[in-house]
Amino acid sequence: MSISSTDRIVIFDTTLRDGEQSPGATLNVEEKLAIAHQLALLGVDAIEAGFAIASPGDFEAVRTIAEQVGGVPGGPIICSLARAIREDIKAAAEALQPAAHPRIHVFLSTSDIHLKYQLKKTRDQVLAIAEEAIAYAKSFVQDVEFSPMDASRTEPEFLYQVLSTAIAAGATTINIPDTVGICTPKEMEKLIQGIRKNVANIEQVILSVHTQNDLGLATANALAAIENGVRQVECTINGIGERAGNAALEEIVMALQVRKPYYNPYLGRPVESEAPLVNIKTQEIYKTSCLVSQLTGIAVQPNKAIVGANAFAHESGVHQDGVIKHRETYEIMNAADIGLPENRIVLGKHSGRNAFRSKLQELGFDLNEADFNKAFIRFKEVADKKKEMTDWDIEAIVRDETQIQ
Numbered sequence: 001m002s003i004s005s006t007d008r009i010v011i012f013d014t015t016l017r018d019g020e021q022s023p024g025a026t027l028n029v030e031e032k033l034a035i036a037h038q039l040a041l042l043g044v045d046a047i048e049a050g051f052a053i054a055s056p057g058d059f060e061a062v063r064t065i066a067e068q069v070g071g072v073p074g075g076p077i078i079c080s081l082a083r084a085i086r087e088d089i090k091a092a093a094e095a096l097q098p099a100a101h102p103r104i105h106v107f108l109s110t111s112d113i114h115l116k117y118q119l120k121k122t123r124d125q126v127l128a129i130a131e132e133a134i135a136y137a138k139s140f141v142q143d144v145e146f147s148p149m150d151a152s153r154t155e156p157e158f159l160y161q162v163l164s165t166a167i168a169a170g171a172t173t174i175n176i177p178d179t180v181g182i183c184t185p186k187e188m189e190k191l192i193q194g195i196r197k198n199v200a201n202i203e204q205v206i207l208s209v210h211t212q213n214d215l216g217l218a219t220a221n222a223l224a225a226i227e228n229g230v231r232q233v234e235c236t237i238n239g240i241g242e243r244a245g246n247a248a249l250e251e252i253v254m255a256l257q258v259r260k261p262y263y264n265p266y267l268g269r270p271v272e273s274e275a276p277l278v279n280i281k282t283q284e285i286y287k288t289s290c291l292v293s294q295l296t297g298i299a300v301q302p303n304k305a306i307v308g309a310n311a312f313a314h315e316s317g318v319h320q321d322g323v324i325k326h327r328e329t330y331e332i333m334n335a336a337d338i339g340l341p342e343n344r345i346v347l348g349k350h351s352g353r354n355a356f357r358s359k360l361q362e363l364g365f366d367l368n369e370a371d372f373n374k375a376f377i378r379f380k381e382v383a384d385k386k387k388e389m390t391d392w393d394i395e396a397i398v399r400d401e402t403q404i405q
């Protein structure tokens with residue numbers, strides 16, 4: 001049974017390759033290795049460890065990860081990127097040599113704009129280069145992924161032709177990059193449906209998608225692709241990557257967990273609600289996010305979905321009141337699901353009496369109604385002037401407004 005005909009989605013993590021292409025995110029070998037170990041703990045299926053030809057350091061990183069993380073059967077696939085050039089492919093193969101399950105990821109531009117201005121090649125030349133490069137990669141490893149770069153801006157008939165050629169040449173995964181992040185989810189749906197209908201033997205390979213976030217649609221596009229039959233998604237921790245970044249692993253994984261079932265077009269039925277859609281241990285998400293942020297130096301924005309500091313924090317009185325009474329009134333996930341000990345009630349000027357009372361209890365204060373009212377009025381006055389009220393502020397208010405010392 002091919003992977004396409006199961007419900008499982010392959011998580012291909014490219015934090016160490018596309019993610020490292022974030023300006024300023026450069027990682028050394030030890031840092032890459034530490035992240036790779038954590039990605040393996042998280043349970044990703046494939047780790048794109050780098051671009052072996054890019055620098056001696058990247059070669060070393062791919063090789064070390066291939067040996068120390070991917071060196072035993074049952075571990076993740078270890079992958080290196082390569083242009084459709086013999087030297088790149090040879091370097092990738094050499095770096096991947098210690099891996100139990102090595103993958104070479106060959107990419108080649110296919111859109112007219114790239115052919116005219118960047119590659120300066122004809123379509124026929126591109127077809128021949130793709131065929132030759134995949135066959136060459138195949139002489140080193142079984143598992144070859146092919147990406148037609150700028151696929152979403154490639155003329156569809158030519159795209160189908162390139163992909164049919166790539167499969168005939170031996171590609172085992174066909175990855176569709178929305179390189180410039182221009183797709184909308186509707187367009188992604190059409191793109192994937194067209195590929196599944198028109199590319200010869202597409203059902204014999206794993207169909208994958210790589211979505212960039214230039215319009216903030218990377219996760220939505222990845223999900224649209226999954227709903228239309230894609231069985232591998234390429235993503236990064238915290239969504240880091242070239243320009244505005246990639247689809248965030250944590251967003252895709254939690255969306256699949258919270259919002260399944262999706263329709264599986266290969267099986268002609270909705271995804272079974274009991275079926276594990278991904279291998280990810282979601283409780284490792286937060287830890288992985290912190291490690292990547294710390295080692296790349298790229299801070300996570302506070303309102304970032306899933307892993308931002310505010311993702312499980314509640315400030316307004318109405319929301320706090322609801323969450324204190326029943327968590328699910330304003331939470332669609334449990335903080336513990338991503339490895340956070342608990343959600344956070346943040347006291348500020350929008351907070352109400354219920355949240356204030358619950359904070360007093362937490363701090364060990366048991367006020368009578370009159371004292372409580374005085375303290376609450378004072379709390380609102382102070383909160384109006386501050387961004388966030390700390391436990392020290394609350395304690396000071398209680399001591400000022402009551403007889404408690």
Ligand code: KIV
Pocket residue numbers: 018107147149150175177178179180210212
């Ligand atoms: O954005 C892109 O097109 C890529 C490919 C190499 C998959 O990163």
